[in-house]
Amino acid sequence: MFKLALRTLRLRKGGFLATFVAVFFGALVVSACGGLMETGIRSETPVQRLAAAPIVVGGQQTLELPKEDPATLEPDDKHKLENSTLPERVRLDAALAARLRAVPGVANVVGEVSFPAQIGAASVLGHAWDSAVLTPYALTGQAPKPGEVVVDSGLGLAVGDTLPVAAHGSVGQYRISGIAEAPQAVRDPALFFAAPDAGRLSGHPGRFDTIGVFGGDVAAVTAAVGDAGVVATGGGRGAFEFPETGKGGENLIVLAAVSGGLSAMVMVFVVAGTLTLSTQQRQRELALLRAVGTTPRQLRRMVLGEALVVGLLAVGAAVALGPVLGQWLFDQLAGHHVVPDVLRFEQGWVPAVVAAGASLLAVVGASFVAGRRASRIRPTEALAEAAVERRWLTPIRLITAILCFAGGTALAIVTVAVMTGPVAASTAGPAVMLWAFGLAAISPGVTKLTATLLSWPVHALTGVNGRVALRNTRVGAVRAAGAVTPIMLAVGIATANIYLQTTQEAVSNQAYTEDLRADAVVGAAVGLDPSVPARVRALPEVASASEYVTSTVFVEKPFDSGQDDDGRSALGVSELSGNAVEVPSTLGHHVGDTLSLRLGDGTPVDVRVTAVVDQRPGFEKLVLPAGLLAPHTTLGLAPQLLVRAAPGVDSATLASRLREATAGLPVFVGDRGTLIAAHAKGNEVGAWVNYLLVGMIIAYTVISVVNTLVTATARRRREFGVQRLSGFTRGQVLRMAGVEGGLIATIAVLLGTLVAAGAIVPFCLVVTGSLLPSGPVAIYLAVLAIAVVLSLVAILVPAWAATRGRAVDATSIGE
Amino acid sequence: MTTEAVRLEAVRKEYRGVVALDGVSISFPRGGFTAVMGPSGSGKSTFLHCAAGLDRPTSGRVVLDGRDLDGKNETYLTKLRRDRVGFVFQAFNLLPALTVEQNVVLPLQLAGRRPDKRLVARILAHVGLDGRRKHLPGQLSGGQQQRVAIARALVTDPAVLFADEPTGALDTRTAAEVLGLLRDSVRSSGQTVIMVTHDPVAASYADDVVFLADGRIAGRLARPTAEAVAERMTHLGAWDRVAA
Helix, strand or coil: CHHHHHHHHHHCHHHHHHHHHHHHHHHHHHHHHHHHHHHHHHCCCCCCCCCCCCEEEECCCEEEEECCCHHHCCCCCCCCEEEEECCCCCCEEHHHHHHHHCCCCEEEEEEECCEEEEECCEEEEEEEHHHHHHCCCEEEECCCCCCEEEEEHHHCCCCCCEEEEEECCEEEEEEEEEEEECCCCCCCCEEEECHHHHHHHHCCCCEECEEEEEECCHHHHHHHHHHHCEEEEHHHHHHHHCCCHHHHHHHHHHHHHHHHHHHHHHHHHHHHHHHHHHHHHCHHHHHHHHHHCCCHHHHHHHHHHHHHHHHHHHHHHHHHHHHHHHHHHHHHHHHCCCCCCCCCCCCCHHHHHHHHHHHHHHHHHHHHHHHHHHHCCCHHHHCCCCCCCCCCCCHHHHHHHHHHHHHHHHHHHHHHHHCCHHHHHHHHHHHHHHHHHHHHHCHHHHHHHHHHHCHHHHHHHCCHHHHHHHHHHHHCHHHHHHHHHHHHHHHHHHHHHHHHHHHHHHHHHHHHHHHCCCCEEEECCCCCCCCHHHHHHCCCCEEEEEEEEEEEEEEEECCCCCCCCCCEEEEEECCCCCCEEEEEHHHCCCCCCEEEEECCCCCEEEEEEEEEECCCCCCCCEEEEHHHHHHHCCCCCCCEEEEEECCCCCHHHHHHHHHHHCCCCCCEEEEHHHHHHHHHHHHHHHHHHHHHHHHHHHHHHHHHHHHHHHHHHHCCHHHHHHHHHCCCCHHHHHHHHHHHHHHHHHHHHHHHHHHHHHHHHHHHHHHCCCCCCCCCHHHHHHHHHHHHHHHHHHHHHHHHHHCCCCHHHHHCCCC | CCCEEEEEEEEEEEECCEEEEEEEEEEEECCCEEEEECCCCCCHHHHHHHHHCCCCCCEEEEEECCEECCCCCHHHHHHHHHHHEEEECCCCCCCCCCCHHHHHCHHHHHCCCCCCHHHHHHHHHHCCCHHHCCCCHHHCCHHHHHHHHHHHHHCCCCCEEEEECCCCCCCHHHHHHHHHHHHHHHHHHCCCEEEEECCHHHHCCCCEEEEEECCEEEEEEECCCHHHHHHHHCCCCCHHHHHC
């Protein structure tokens, strides 16, 4: 059977081209996503500034939290723990550096601090000069004394100039005493201060971000460090220099998994379609095989064998090119700041194997579908003239459709009945897939039905061409469905994803705007000097001013069952002081309760509930005193001050008064609009990810639609020949094909919109209360336009080719 | 081993309300060359499909090579066809991807048996195509393709060889060659051949002609001549009233 499969392939190369293309592109995407996932899992960050120190010690950024309520566990039960990543920098004591110097074999121990600084508009990192050996920087000039600074050679400044440097809330004038050059690329330009200045400007004198150790044995150093920190060597040091890569790696893993999984599922659909099409092409051959004595099982094996050979070739090519696409995707994501650009893209052999396996599995699954159809071909069809389509409804299709629709309905009910707030979006993705799967399982029937429903408008708009086109679509429903299904999938997935995104953005922006009580904001990238709030409050135009600090905290006691490994959002404001906390009512606490928290850098603190507030669902946060929260953030200072105008004061007056009050400080003053715009910008990153995902799926379905329609139409050469012999001109045949293309597009768009609605409507009902999503209609229209143009081109070009030559030749028996 | 190759008992076949075969009972002895004749729509092809196990009758019984086909599943029927039955259709007999030789041994390969090279050579020589072993069907004429089909039908030494209008697409000289081949295999190797045709000249090559009209047996004729067959044809069924 296998040899027969091979020979058939050699002869009918063209027929299998569609399958090859479909598998190739699907496997390519899956392979690239595999590379992204490997990159995320490895989270390899090449070390830049700490390259010279063979051993680096950093803070313990992992926090262990119990997964179950300890009070409910028996004494013998194992406590299940989950790891959370602390979002703020955990710092090391100078005493640890002293301890490490005492370890035998250690030649030098250098502590390092980094703090944000600004020269004019340029953002740089400030350090203490003695940490320059960690890179190591080469010095031209003199080491800095207090009041002096050594600048990075990349800044293009000269020795002897005086530089205004903004750091830790204020601006100081420093004389440039030297220029430092790094032997390798370092992401952030450096400024080196004398030790006392660095300590002051960092905001936490006596504490280091990381400690570099020269000489010494790793085991001895680790033992000396103990619980006070984490030791890293080699490639692991990069994570200390760029702690954001931990979370960034996680995001990449999730993104890659979702994209890759979606692509694999779409691939199963598409390949099942192309294989079925190629089986239909060879109906007479297969019927002959059955007549001569091929059992249904042998026929299924032959179809499987053919599919595997084509699949192996396509997968081989795809995994070879996978890293190319993976690198390109990674560059796009890093360029748009979706993932940290300091991550190194890695695609080894593991993603290749996984992608190959997943793709081949998809091919095997698809060939089961095609093989079942093939094995049910009756031998008497070898003798039949007309290619009448078989009954398409099998029990499996029906059961699949019923289960999928039931699942989609269940998700919709659950979303509307139970969910509140943005979390309702989590059911939308699976809902789209379920509705799409269900409709695809019964697509011939749905295609037929929709074509029938459209018959009145088609009759009205087109003449006899339209009638024939309608008939062709209804009678040839399986063939038409082969083109409708991929377009429906693309329209459904694209519309659902894009409008989900736009609605979420709109809701988030609206929530922010409604909750925003401020009329103006005073902010600084290097933090606000502690004198600023007092200065601002002293102004008569200001009704109130509150610091605004955001961070994350982790609730340890009492056990918080609703908390996941991302902790709880926290907000620091000036109105609270001491260790008060305001909690959302959804947490179930009462005034007077005590909570044991870990702040963003892991510092334990006990707080007392002073108020329980009904907060907007989905945007709940714990409100803490700014004075408690700010010192435990990486920045160390409040980054923003929100200002409320006194009655009767307009925003322009307020802004100018604020600028006067903060003159000489490195702050910017903005109004409500600035705040809202900044918030909206933050949502864009997530949007960009969505668009990338949608773009890939659409590109893949476009390829498969073209594939299918081209193959199917070329096959109808004989049918077109018969039409022309019965009196249709070539132009009329082409117009008929055009109407068919339009029909296919219309049906696919209608069904795709239904699929998208199945996911979007429940979500919108929950978050906005209306049935329709928020977002520009232009997107929907663009999707429609693409679907229509695609169908028309993919059907007209092969139809034009198939109607060349004489009609009589096309209808002759000799194929 | 019975003396009958095929027996039909009260076989009835209906398609969507149309009665194709209406209670046909007949048996065919081994070693004979029988032609089944009738005008279009008489049920000839349906008759052949049911007799060969390609299709299941709505009611009635078919016994092929001593085996009752009633209630057997598709795999059983397929294996029976593969091992004990040969087919020659009017057109599209060969797989275009396989050479002549590969087409001929196809039933043996499907059964997982290694083809005997001498047997294959003998059969190809018998049909006059041993010089064309490695050719593809696309390189052969219509008559040559039919001869390859006959070779394949004979390669398993079947109990019955069913032919459905084997000369329908051929010119008279090639048709005569093909029919001669069929008769030859009956004479020299005792092969049973049942041929469905509407051509009286083709029927005259047979030992025996069975006439079908409107789904029923309408008569038999032994040692047929082309003229006698043609004369009988004009009186079949409803035509009888017209012609008279």
